[in-house]
Amino acid sequence: MGRIVMKFGGTSMAGTERIRRVATIVRRQQEAGHEVAVVVSAMAGETDRLVTFCREANALYDPAEYDVVVASGEQVTAGLLALTLQGMGCKARSWLGWQVPIQTDDAHAKARVESIDSAALTASMAAGEIAVIPGFQGVSPAGRVTTLGRGGSDTSAVAVAAAVNADRCDIYTDVDGVYTTDPRIVAKARKLKNVTYEEMLELASVGSKVLQTRSVSLAMKAGVRVQVLSSFIDDDAPAADTLPGTMIVSDEELAKIQEGLEMERQLITGIAADKNEAKIILTRVPDRPGAVATIFSPLAAANINVDMIIQNVGRDKGETDVTFTLPSSDLVRAQALLEAQKEPIGFHRLITDGKVAKISVVGVGMRSHAGVASTMFRALADRGINIQAISTSEIKVSVLIDEDETELAVRVLHTAYGLDAE
Amino acid sequence: MGRIVMKFGGTSMAGTERIRRVATIVRRQQEAGHEVAVVVSAMAGETDRLVTFCREANALYDPAEYDVVVASGEQVTAGLLALTLQGMGCKARSWLGWQVPIQTDDAHAKARVESIDSAALTASMAAGEIAVIPGFQGVSPAGRVTTLGRGGSDTSAVAVAAAVNADRCDIYTDVDGVYTTDPRIVAKARKLKNVTYEEMLELASVGSKVLQTRSVSLAMKAGVRVQVLSSFIDDDAPAADTLPGTMIVSDEELAKIQEGLEMERQLITGIAADKNEAKIILTRVPDRPGAVATIFSPLAAANINVDMIIQNVGRDKGETDVTFTLPSSDLVRAQALLEAQKEPIGFHRLITDGKVAKISVVGVGMRSHAGVASTMFRALADRGINIQAISTSEIKVSVLIDEDETELAVRVLHTAYGLDAE
Numbered sequence: 001m002g003r004i005v006m007k008f009g010g011t012s013m014a015g016t017e018r019i020r021r022v023a024t025i026v027r028r029q030q031e032a033g034h035e036v037a038v039v040v041s042a043m044a045g046e047t048d049r050l051v052t053f054c055r056e057a058n059a060l061y062d063p064a065e066y067d068v069v070v071a072s073g074e075q076v077t078a079g080l081l082a083l084t085l086q087g088m089g090c091k092a093r094s095w096l097g098w099q100v101p102i103q104t105d106d107a108h109a110k111a112r113v114e115s116i117d118s119a120a121l122t123a124s125m126a127a128g129e130i131a132v133i134p135g136f137q138g139v140s141p142a143g144r145v146t147t148l149g150r151g152g153s154d155t156s157a158v159a160v161a162a163a164v165n166a167d168r169c170d171i172y173t174d175v176d177g178v179y180t181t182d183p184r185i186v187a188k189a190r191k192l193k194n195v196t197y198e199e200m201l202e203l204a205s206v207g208s209k210v211l212q213t214r215s216v217s218l219a220m221k222a223g224v225r226v227q228v229l230s231s232f233i234d235d236d237a238p239a240a241d242t243l244p245g246t247m248i249v250s251d252e253e254l255a256k257i258q259e260g261l262e263m264e265r266q267l268i269t270g271i272a273a274d275k276n277e278a279k280i281i282l283t284r285v286p287d288r289p290g291a292v293a294t295i296f297s298p299l300a301a302a303n304i305n306v307d308m309i310i311q312n313v314g315r316d317k318g319e320t321d322v323t324f325t326l327p328s329s330d331l332v333r334a335q336a337l338l339e340a341q342k343e344p345i346g347f348h349r350l351i352t353d354g355k356v357a358k359i360s361v362v363g364v365g366m367r368s369h370a371g372v373a374s375t376m377f378r379a380l381a382d383r384g385i386n387i388q389a390i391s392t393s394e395i396k397v398s399v400l401i402d403e404d405e406t407e408l409a410v411r412v413l414h415t416a417y418g419l420d421a422e
Numbered sequence: 423m424g425r426i427v428m429k430f431g432g433t434s435m436a437g438t439e440r441i442r443r444v445a446t447i448v449r450r451q452q453e454a455g456h457e458v459a460v461v462v463s464a465m466a467g468e469t470d471r472l473v474t475f476c477r478e479a480n481a482l483y484d485p486a487e488y489d490v491v492v493a494s495g496e497q498v499t500a501g502l503l504a505l506t507l508q509g510m511g512c513k514a515r516s517w518l519g520w521q522v523p524i525q526t527d528d529a530h531a532k533a534r535v536e537s538i539d540s541a542a543l544t545a546s547m548a549a550g551e552i553a554v555i556p557g558f559q560g561v562s563p564a565g566r567v568t569t570l571g572r573g574g575s576d577t578s579a580v581a582v583a584a585a586v587n588a589d590r591c592d593i594y595t596d597v598d599g600v601y602t603t604d605p606r607i608v609a610k611a612r613k614l615k616n617v618t619y620e621e622m623l624e625l626a627s628v629g630s631k632v633l634q635t636r637s638v639s640l641a642m643k644a645g646v647r648v649q650v651l652s653s654f655i656d657d658d659a660p661a662a663d664t665l666p667g668t669m670i671v672s673d674e675e676l677a678k679i680q681e682g683l684e685m686e687r688q689l690i691t692g693i694a695a696d697k698n699e700a701k702i703i704l705t706r707v708p709d710r711p712g713a714v715a716t717i718f719s720p721l722a723a724a725n726i727n728v729d730m731i732i733q734n735v736g737r738d739k740g741e742t743d744v745t746f747t748l749p750s751s752d753l754v755r756a757q758a759l760l761e762a763q764k765e766p767i768g769f770h771r772l773i774t775d776g777k778v779a780k781i782s783v784v785g786v787g788m789r790s791h792a793g794v795a796s797t798m799f800r801a802l803a804d805r806g807i808n809i810q811a812i813s814t815s816e817i818k819v820s821v822l823i824d825e826d827e828t829e830l831a832v833r834v835l836h837t838a839y840g841l842d843a844e
Contacts, residue, residue: 058509068501079490087480
């Protein structure tokens with residue numbers, strides 16, 4: 001018997017019939033003896049509809065009023081789920097962001113949760129009442145409605161789980177877990193039973209879009225055990241405790257889980273591909289102190305997130321080529337900013353390439369093993385895939401390749417690291 | 423320079439294009455030098471959509487959760503109007519029911535406003551910020567969302583006007599004022615410049631559906647001057663101060679307004695028709711103490727509002743016929759309740775008639791004039807219209823007639839009391 005926070009996305013909440021299915025899944029948890037809080041998204045499409053209204057009303061909208069409008073979508077589904085649960089004989093009530101309250105900062109439209117007063121919530125849950133909480137919303141220090149940014153309901157769920165000291169935060173999505181790679185690319189991709197927060201962060205931020213990155217960071221910081229599950233399960237399926245989702249845990253917990261297992265820990269946990277990268281090369285940049293700062297300062301000021309940076313060996317004395325990657329969506333803006341700074345930076349030519357992809361192998365196992373990177377380079381070389389750039393972290397090796405070779409590279413690496421399902 | 427509360431209904435708020443027109447009307451008031459608060463309804467059709475969701479979720483819905491769902495419609499339009507006003511260069515912000523706060527009792531889905539803390543609101547208005555307030559919603563003593571019942575936005579507007587001590591509450595609707603009678607029945611109906619609260623109450627409750635009855639009662643109690651205006655006015659129209667709507671005022675103010683006028687006060691202000699009436703006759707009820715109580719107690723217990731009651735002279739000794747009217751929608755229920763009580767009541771037959779209409783002539787002028795009722799009876803008799811029942815109040819005479827004769831009766835009376843426009 002524990003305390004569980006469950007979260008359902010927009011597809012699961014799209015219409016009263018689907019909400020009834022969600023209510024069935026929620027009730028099953030309560031019947032299993034758990035105290036339950038549920039965090040819900042707006043009906044699929046509803047937030048887009050509301051955002052469009054805001055844009056039509058005022059193209060340069062005030063984020064405080066935008067929040068008032070868009071937060072209404074989750075308010076509706078929270079009330080409807082509470083009603084549906086009541087209709088099934090469960091005690092339930094909705095708790096709006098300002099009612100809990102879920103205190104955020106005042107950065108409207110992208111607010112951060114600062115604190116959650118869980119006293120009333122836990123008292124209600126302990127009394128057998130299912131707490132239904134609209135995701136995505138909170139309240140600012142000034143008492144105004146805030147929202148956490150698109151996809152913020154995952155973060156709401158983890159924050160609530162941390163606040164009520166939940167045993168687990170179950171995120172129900174339209175996939176049934178985290179895979180070694182995208183199953184649409186590699187048919188033999190395997191679902192992972194466990195993955196660590198850091199691995200999940202690397203996998204999520206490089207393309208495995210299962211959970212909002214912020215929610216994973218928060219879970220790691222607060223030590224919330226997060227489980228990814230499919231909401232499209234049978235009505236007769238068992239309670240989530242025994243469902244085969246993916247559990248996201250700490251390094252320590254993972255070590256404990258694997259202690260009893262005979263099989264050695266997999267070196268690589270998963271492979272991610274990201275096609276939303278673009279490359280910029282600045283040729284013949286003067287090789288002097290401060291040169292790199294003149295390139296990246298204007299980009300940082302414009303909130304453009306530069307990812308990989310490689311400073312090639314100069315062709316001529318005193319000059320060097322600088323290559324870096326950034327989100328494709330920022331390419332045009334970055335190009336304009338840099339062209340405007342051509343004089344102070346002193347580059348010769350600016351070359352762009354939007355047809356690149358970043359392939360990453362991720363795994364906490366590589367901390368204690370050498371040779372992970374060289375296996376990658378060898379496997380790609382054997383298939384004639386050219387590596388344009390490399391970057392590494394403690395638990396990740398990423399390479400930049402031609403976008404057309406994305407799927408081939410992922411399949412080659414999935415096999416090379418022994419991830420293919422039998 | 424004054425303080426104005428404006429209220430716009432669902433038709434005026436249906437979509438961003440119409441909201442832009444509303445914003446134009448609002449801005450004009452501010453440009454005229456007024457402090458402005460605006461109360462808005464949900465987009466036309468939206469509340470129905472949300473109510474349908476609630477019914478689908480749980481036929482016997484919990485009104486507290488119902489309120490959470492349906493209050494969202496006004497939240498959306500309030501945010502959108504604030505955004506639109508900002509886009510036009512006005513300072514504006516939305517104030518949700520719990521933010522003002524608009525304190526109500528805890529009778530969810532039909533709550534009554536108990537108090538409004540206007541300090542923050544008036545400070546904001548005094549600073550030149552237009553306050554946009556979602557109608558229909560408030561907050562209960564327990565801090566839950568409440569709604570005031572369908573059409574409650576009129577009441578919200580009047581309550582806010584009372585709280586901020588507004589000089590005027592302008593209700594923008596799809597008609598341009600209150601008429602002497604329904605212009606669809608009598609082409610020569612005239613728009614009234616002024617009407618008293620009591621006249622408006624009588625006109626509204628008997629069929630001139632311009633304002634929610636509760637809002638008029640509240641305006642009377644709080645002494646709020648209410649103006650009914652059309653929201654479908656020209657973009658170039660003058661500010662509402664000089665617009666030709668209908669002003670609803672107290673007896674005293676009306677007397678003051680008319681003091682300077684040469685024309686004598688009209689005896690009758692307007693004529694209302696209500697086809698949603700039904701008649702029940704119970705024949706040969708024993709004429710003994712308590713007999714009437716046995717008839718009406720079960721109806722009252724079932725919340726059925728009985729209107730006219732006539733106890734006819736008995737045909738036989740010790741027996742009497744009892745006739746009364748009630749809303750058509752309650753006829754079947756009332757019939758079942760009374761048939762079940764046939765024994766204790768002791769009536770002979772129960773006769774129903776759903777094809778009746780109530781015609782009322784209303785006017786504060788009749789207080790000081792005799793002969794109003796006899797003019798009515800004579801005019802109807804001259805056209806062969808049979809009167810089935812009569813009831814009177816200080817400022818109203820109502821008769822029950824055959825429904826088929828409704829339009830004829832209204833036209834005849836409109837002429838008889840000299841109301842026809844030249």
